[in-house]
Amino acid sequence: xxxxxxxxxxxxxxxxxxxxxxxxxxxxxxxxxxxxxxxxxxxxxxxxxxxxxxxxxxxxxxxxxxxxxxxxxxxxxxxxxxxxxxxxxxxxxxxxxxxxxxxxxxxxxxxxxxxxxxxxxxxxxxxxxxxxxxxxxxxxxxxxxxxxxxxxxxxxxxxxxxxxxxxxxxxxxxxxxxxxxxxxxxxxxxxxxxxxxxxxxxxxxxxxxxxxxxxxxxxxxxxxxxxxxxxxxxxxxxxxxxxxxxxxxxxxxxxxxxxxxxxxxxxxxxxxxxxxxxxxxxxxxxxxxxxxxxxxxxxxxx
Numbered sequence: 001x002x003x004x005x006x007x008x009x010x011x012x013x014x015x016x017x018x019x020x021x022x023x024x025x026x027x028x029x030x031x032x033x034x035x036x037x038x039x040x041x042x043x044x045x046x047x048x049x050x051x052x053x054x055x056x057x058x059x060x061x062x063x064x065x066x067x068x069x070x071x072x073x074x075x076x077x078x079x080x081x082x083x084x085x086x087x088x089x090x091x092x093x094x095x096x097x098x099x100x101x102x103x104x105x106x107x108x109x110x111x112x113x114x115x116x117x118x119x120x121x122x123x124x125x126x127x128x129x130x131x132x133x134x135x136x137x138x139x140x141x142x143x144x145x146x147x148x149x150x151x152x153x154x155x156x157x158x159x160x161x162x163x164x165x166x167x168x169x170x171x172x173x174x175x176x177x178x179x180x181x182x183x184x185x186x187x188x189x190x191x192x193x194x195x196x197x198x199x200x201x202x203x204x205x206x207x208x209x210x211x212x213x214x215x216x217x218x219x220x221x222x223x224x225x226x227x228x229x230x231x232x233x234x235x236x237x238x239x240x241x242x243x244x245x246x247x248x249x250x251x252x253x254x255x256x257x258x259x260x261x262x263x264x265x266x267x268x269x270x271x272x273x274x275x276x277x278x279x280x281x282x283x284x285x286x287x288x289x290x291x292x293x294x295x296x297x298x299x300x301x302x
Contacts, residue, residue, distance in 0.1 A: 002264070002269075003294070003297050004264060004268075004269060004271065005269060005296075005298055005300065006050055006282065006285065006296045006297075006298075007054075007270065007272020008047075008051040008054045008055060008272055008273070009046060009051075009226075009272060009273035009274070009278050009279065009281055010228065010229075010274050010276055010277050011028055011042055011043075011059070012028040012059060012275060013275045013276050013278075014279070015028050015035075015038055015042060016028075017278075018038050018041075019031050019035055020035070021034050021035065025069060026069055028057050028059060028060055029059075029060040032058075032078050032085075040088050041089075042057075042279075045279040047093045047097055049279040049283035050283060050286025051272065051282050052096065052097055052098065052296060052297055053098045053099075053137075053138070053272070053298045054086055055086075055099075055101075055140055056083050056101060056132070057086070058079050058101075058104075059102055059143075060104075061074070061075065061078040061079060062075075062106050062107075062128065063075050063106075063124050064107055064124055068107075079132060082102075083099070083101075083135045083136065086099045087099065097298060098137040098299065099135075100137065100139070100140040101132035101138070101139045101140060102128075102140055102142065103128055103129070103140065103142070103153045103156070103157060104142055104143055105143055105149065106121060106124050106125070109143055110143075110145060110233045111145075111179075112144070112146035112149055115152075116146075116148060118151060118152050121148065121149060121152035122152040122155055125152050125153050125156035126156045128156070129157055129160060133160040137162070138162060138163045138197075139157040139162050139163070140165045141157055141166045142166075142202055143169045143202055143203040143274075144166070144168055145168070145178050146178055146179065146180035147180070147182055147186075147187050147190055150166055150190075150191045151190070151194065154166060154196060155194065158194060163300075164195070164196045165196060165198045165270070166198070167199075167200045167201070167203070168187065168191075168201055168202070169201070170204045170209065171204070171208065172204055176211060176214070192221055198221070198222040198223060199216075199221055199223050200223060200224045200225055200226065200270055201224075202228075202274050203226075204227060204228065205228065206251070206256065206259035206260075209263070210259065210262060210263070213268075222269050222300055223268060223269065223270070224269055224270025224271055225260070225270075225271060226273050226277070227259065227273065227274060228274040228275040228276055228277065229248050229256075229276025229277055230246065230248065230275060231247065231248050232246060247276050251276070253281040253283070254284060256281045257281070257284045257285045271285065272285075
């Protein structure tokens with residue numbers, strides 16, 4: 001029997017499905033402002049589905065994104081509200097659930113060429129860490145598509161006494177390269193030395209992740225994966241709406257669970273879902289892991 005950490009799924013897309021307000025470039029941060037009850041409800045649904053780590057809904061509430069849209073003063077309040085709502089969902093559930101902070105791409109997803117200045121990135125990530133570190137259980141650096149992004153996020157997160165997980169996003173092909181074009185194998189050589197507790201692949205297609213996971217073979221590191229359900233992400237621009245991205249029709253909850261179970265079979269210790277992977281997908285994966293005799297937990301050492 002193997003201990004498997006089960007993450008939640010894609011908060012932003014789930015909120016867009018449930019929200020009554022028009023879609024906004026700030027994605028889920030807009031819902032934090034206008035419909036916070038939906039955020040808590042989605043957290044609760046992922047917990048009920050079996051997730052034992054939930055990530056705060058602050059992905060689009062970075063200093064740079066808020067400044068780009070003329071609302072920099074919302075940074076600290078939105079970070080605090082995101083943590084409040086995750087805590088409320090956990091407390092009401094009565095389950096042993098850990099809360100992950102979120103260190104996302106600073107400018108926009110899938111465009112690592114926008115984040116090339118290490119010192120600037122480091123300063124912005126330190127601002128995010130300062131708002132989260134005292135109230136979360138783990139710092140999750142996620143959807144990072146270049147080595148320089150990963151180095152900056154890991155450096156900022158590593159300055160606090162918390163476990164740090166790194167989620168790298170790879171190209172949606174068989175290249176096993178980061179979104180930047182850098183070799184995943186070379187990237188792992190660099191970022192592993194910065195001491196993350198776990199390294200994951202996330203927000204790429206399940207097939208691309210499955211291929212790229214071969215680069216973890218022989219490495220002494222906890223690893224895992226959580227994929228998205230988009231068909232293609234190249235159309236998304238800074239400040240753009242996610243409705244430009246097409247969603248796959250062939251990634252049912254059963255199909256997604258099959259991918260994730262293959263990752264577990266190959267040695268993944270942490271699995272979950274990203275964009276377009278909802279509570280039903282996590283429930284299916286939870287039940288399948290249970291049937292195979294795995295212990296579902298929120299802690300690598302439990």
